[in-house]
Amino acid sequence: MKKVLLSAYACIPNRGSEQGTGWVYATTLSQNNLAVHCLTLKDGKEAIDPILADGLYPNLHVHYVYLPAWVDGLVDKTLVGMYFHYLYWQWQAYQLARQLDGVHQFDLVHHVTYGSIQLGSFLYKLRKPFIFGPVSGGQRAPKALKRYFGRYWSREWMRDWVGTALQYLNPGFYKSVQMADRVIVTNRDTMALVERLRPNGPVERIWDAGLSASFLPAAPIVRAPGSTLKLLWVGRLLPRKALELTIQALGSVDQTLPITLTIVGGQGEMADQVPQYIEQYGVSDRVNWVGHVSYEQVRTHYAQSDVFFFTSLRDSCPHQLLEAMAFSLPVITLDLHGQAELVTDSTGLRIPVTNEEKVVADLARAVEWMYSHPNARLSMGRAGYDFAKTQVWDQKISAFINDIYPATFSTPVQTARQPSAQAT
Template sequence: MKILISAYSCEPGMGSEPGVGWNVAREVAKYHEVWVLTRPDESKDIIETELERNPVPNLHFVYFTLPFWQDSRKWGHSGGMQLHYYLWQIQAYFVARRLHQQISFDLTHHVTFVKYSSPSFLSLLPIPFVWGPVGGGESAPKAFWQDFSLKAKIYEIARSLVRWLGEQDPFVHITAKKSVLVRATTKDTADRLYQMGISNLKIIPESGLSTEDIGKLSQYQILNDVPVRFISMGRLLHWKGFHLGIRAFAEANLPNTEYWVVGGGVEGDRLQALVQELGIAQKVKFWGKLPREKTLELLKKSHILVHPSLHDSGGWVCMEAMAAGRPVICLDLGGPAVQVTAETGFKIPADEPAQAVADLALAMIQLAKDPQLRLSMGQAGRQRVKENFSWQVIGENWNTVYHQVVK
């Protein structure tokens, strides 16, 4: 079939949004003739270099951006880029309409941004439209706001307001109505889409891992030595919940254990002050922001991933940890709650901070004291990633979906 993919963010060798755009397009091109709408400013040179090195004959890229605003990163990565994204979606419709007249696509698929509260005007084309997976419907439970700084609270309020405004946009509702099929990344997003009247909906993670990454991570030995190392990896932001993991580690008060925190961000100083306040500075190490390869080397030397994020649509790090045979301790929220099962880790209810910290601590104690449980969870995690979260499997699933939609 001839498939048109909208991937505002698309770049090989990346995680998060750019990785979703690139990997979905590349995998789908194994089965169909694929045209990808994307921007030139961030990724054209990288994409073209990758295609020269590893050609994908069925994969074609159509680059364009706003004539009056060519650099999408201008005026900020947050508000400025979101405005650029919205206007680019309008432009994408006219580019796609001209292409459709020439090529006659069988189906169009919006892939990135992975955002339910902005429209995709490609839904207006007279062919089946697939939306997603889209996310962004997740919120930090209000009880957890008590730990946030004033700036963090303003961020959460602004985020909720922008999302609410998006839900009032008639074009978002038109996108929902025109979608033959919708995929959501989390239960929270699915609930918001149901309120828009969507029924043909399924929850699937946005993220995946390459066959190469899964193969490399599967070679990591499942450790059975001491000290038992807990590790948290990611940007040090309030909603990542690392303060909850640190408090739980202090409450668990386990001998022969360490806690490694890998990443940089605005919460770094607050987290280090918390470690001093709790009297566990000698057992907690902050590694700062590191390249991915060095971060994975630290994962290799660790036993258990702690990822208490309060509103993650994705959670790539949980997939990487499971592929590496590491049990995952997360909150029963967002993307990690979709990825992690009772066989691969602990999903902690997020009713309020003291309860969550106490339950996180109990999970830490159980895993630290039971090497056999770490082994069984690690093996189950590897199997789950291999069967569900490789980009190859995701591509096969999209191929099946496309045939069902067109049929």
């Protein structure tokens, strides 16, 4: 049985985002005749240990990387504190990995979370066949729409600045990119960044969002067009999610049309601004803000809506879009970053990012088009469902198990690769 060392800083069962992604990789790989040794934060220990004790994943071995208390105290302080915490963890993870490799002699090393290319991994130093990704980080929020970040634009600017600096200062970034046997990215923005540093490749692209098989309805949802068009927005109320843009666009929709918006989400820095947005754009009679709801309630909202509205200004590969398409919802989104790749002309409408006035107007016209074309909505929903079926986690990870891992096992270890001058 081949032995895989998995680097998953974020890895907690029954969570969303990267924490759930790390757990899915660890468990799914271990169920496919691979002995998986997963390095992760201690944060998941309380949830993970009882599951392992039950013997559900006999081929999965989880190793918690412990950090000093003063380092743990920095993770929620500032953006720089979070980055420092992650880099410190990466270094400690490498030290533990060396010890474990001395015992287990791993056949392959795979980094999956965080999926941030600039923060990288130090596991290339093990000089084992190494897969880096899927990773993202090439996305930049458009300055033309920076107003929607409010007072948080300076933090977004700092994120971009630090990310650029790390490309030159963090060896975990540039050496991972240059020395990995496989670099896998999740969107075109990141592909362009990697190709500049790795001109001879290979660089591959795999979306890092996926669905559990249990989330996908057994068949497409066929909605009989009703008298009211029901829009849905789902997500954390973060500055980059630009909920204000969605509400502003709704305010520009023809007031005579019966159109409503349900907002699902109650956590995030912009939560206290939502009532102000609703009042400012005159849509109090059109918006239902339900706040934070349970997993099953989110599914209900997907099932009961007609169109999914998503106006994030920076996203690598949004999970919400796959969830919406799984419930046969057509999508209105921006022609930007990951959403521009997940959504096609057959599954939704993508609005070019130009200036605020035009973007708002174009989003409003897209809503009106959806109202006026019920048959096209249904067709987009069916196409979305068919696409979502191809993005189930078991199928996505099978690409690693059946194709990428076997090819990497047979690839000579990259100890002889000559790094560029930047990597010396």
